[in-house]
Amino acid sequence: MNSRHPLWSSPFRPFYLLGTTYGLLLMLVWLGAHAGLWNLPDAGGSPWLWHGHEMVFGFAAAIIGGIVLTALPSWAGTEEIAGRRLALLVGLWLAGRLALIAPLFARLPAVPGAVIDCALFPVMTLMLLPQLLALGNRNYRWLLPVLAGLSAANMIFHAGSLLSDPALAALGLRLAIYSIILLYVLKAGVLTPIFTGNALRESGRGGDIPFIPRFDVLAVASVLLLAGVDLAGLPAPWIGAAALAACLIHGARLARWRGWRVADVPLLAAMHLGYAWLVVALALRAAAELSGALPATAWLHAFNVGALGLMMLGLMTRVTLHHTGRPLLVPPLLRAAYVLMFAAAVLRVSVALWALGSDWLALSMLLWASPFAIYLALFGAMLWRPSLPR
Numbered sequence: 001m002n003s004r005h006p007l008w009s010s011p012f013r014p015f016y017l018l019g020t021t022y023g024l025l026l027m028l029v030w031l032g033a034h035a036g037l038w039n040l041p042d043a044g045g046s047p048w049l050w051h052g053h054e055m056v057f058g059f060a061a062a063i064i065g066g067i068v069l070t071a072l073p074s075w076a077g078t079e080e081i082a083g084r085r086l087a088l089l090v091g092l093w094l095a096g097r098l099a100l101i102a103p104l105f106a107r108l109p110a111v112p113g114a115v116i117d118c119a120l121f122p123v124m125t126l127m128l129l130p131q132l133l134a135l136g137n138r139n140y141r142w143l144l145p146v147l148a149g150l151s152a153a154n155m156i157f158h159a160g161s162l163l164s165d166p167a168l169a170a171l172g173l174r175l176a177i178y179s180i181i182l183l184y185v186l187k188a189g190v191l192t193p194i195f196t197g198n199a200l201r202e203s204g205r206g207g208d209i210p211f212i213p214r215f216d217v218l219a220v221a222s223v224l225l226l227a228g229v230d231l232a233g234l235p236a237p238w239i240g241a242a243a244l245a246a247c248l249i250h251g252a253r254l255a256r257w258r259g260w261r262v263a264d265v266p267l268l269a270a271m272h273l274g275y276a277w278l279v280v281a282l283a284l285r286a287a288a289e290l291s292g293a294l295p296a297t298a299w300l301h302a303f304n305v306g307a308l309g310l311m312m313l314g315l316m317t318r319v320t321l322h323h324t325g326r327p328l329l330v331p332p333l334l335r336a337a338y339v340l341m342f343a344a345a346v347l348r349v350s351v352a353l354w355a356l357g358s359d360w361l362a363l364s365m366l367l368w369a370s371p372f373a374i375y376l377a378l379f380g381a382m383l384w385r386p387s388l389p390r
Helices: 012-034 048-075 083-106 112-117 122-133 137-162 166-203 213-232 236-256 265-290 298-323 330-353 358-384
Strands: none
Touching: 012 048, 012 166, 012 298, 012 358, 048 083, 048 122, 048 137, 048 166, 083 112, 083 122, 083 236, 112 137, 112 236, 112 358, 122 137, 137 166, 137 265, 166 213, 166 265, 166 298, 213 236, 236 265, 298 330, 298 358, 330 358
C-alpha cells in the first residue's frame, strides 16, 4: 500500500468512495432478491436483519466515519488520521464486510467474523480518545458515547445473530439507530446554524443565528429520553409521549434556523430538509405509539432515507468540494440528486403507511440509490486524485 497516495490523505476519500459503492451494491443485492434471483443472507433468523445491519454498519458507518474523522481536524484542530492509521480503519471496515459474506461461500465459523466486524468502532475510539480528552472544548467528547453506542450495538446484534435471537439482533440495530440520531442532532445542531448564518450574512438577508446552549442540551436530552424508554421496553404511551416531546423540541429548533431564507442554496436546503425529516420521523413515532394506527417502522424510513440521506448528500458534497480545493458550487445533476432523495423518502414512507406493495418499495430503493450513483459519477475521481491548488 502506498500511504502517500491521495486516497489516504484524508478520511473522507476512502470512506466516501467505498461507502457509496457498497450502498449501491447493497441495493443491487436487495433488488436481485426482490426479483427472485437469489436470497438475502440470513442473520439472527431473518434476512432483513442482515440487510439492516449492512445498511447501518456497512454503508452508513463508512459515510459517518468519513464525515466525523474529516470534520474533527477542521473544527477541533485535532491531528488528522491519515496514511497507515487511516488504512487500518478502512481495512477493518473491509474485513467486516468480507467476514459477513465469506460464510455464504465456505463453511467458516461465525464467531471470528463477528469479532472482526465489531472491531472498527472500538479501534476508532482508541485512536480518537487521547485527542478528544486533550481538547479544551468538552463538547467534542459527546462523540465518545456515540462511538460507544455503535460499538455496543454491533456486539448486541452479533450476539443475537449467533444465538438465532432476532429480537436481540433487532435491539442492537435500534441502539445503532439511536446512536446515529444522537450524532445527527449534535452535528446538525452546530453545522446547520453556522452555515446558514454565514449565508444569510453574506447575502444581506440577516445575521448570525445565536446558539442557545440550554435549548441545545434539551434537544439532546429529548433524544436520550426517547432512546431510553424505547430500549428499556416501556409501554407505548411512554414512548409516544417521549417522541412527541422530542418532535416539538426539534421542530422549534429547526424553525430557529430560518431555513426558508436559504431555500435557493442547495447545500443548505438539503441540510434543512434533512432535519425536517427528523421532525417528521419523530411525529410518526409519536403517532404510531399513541394511536396504534400507524406502522411502527414508518418513522425509521423517514429518518434513514429522508433525514440521513439528505444530510449525507449535503455534507458529502460540501466536504468533497472544499477539501479538494474546489468552490462550493453544486452541479445541476447533483441538485437533481437531492430531489431524488427527497422523493425516495416520500415514497418509502408512503409504502410503509399505506402498504403500497413490493414494486413501489423497489422503486423507492432505486430512487434512494440514484443520488449516490450521481455523487459517485461526479465526484468519484476527485476522491482518488490529488486536490487542486488552493
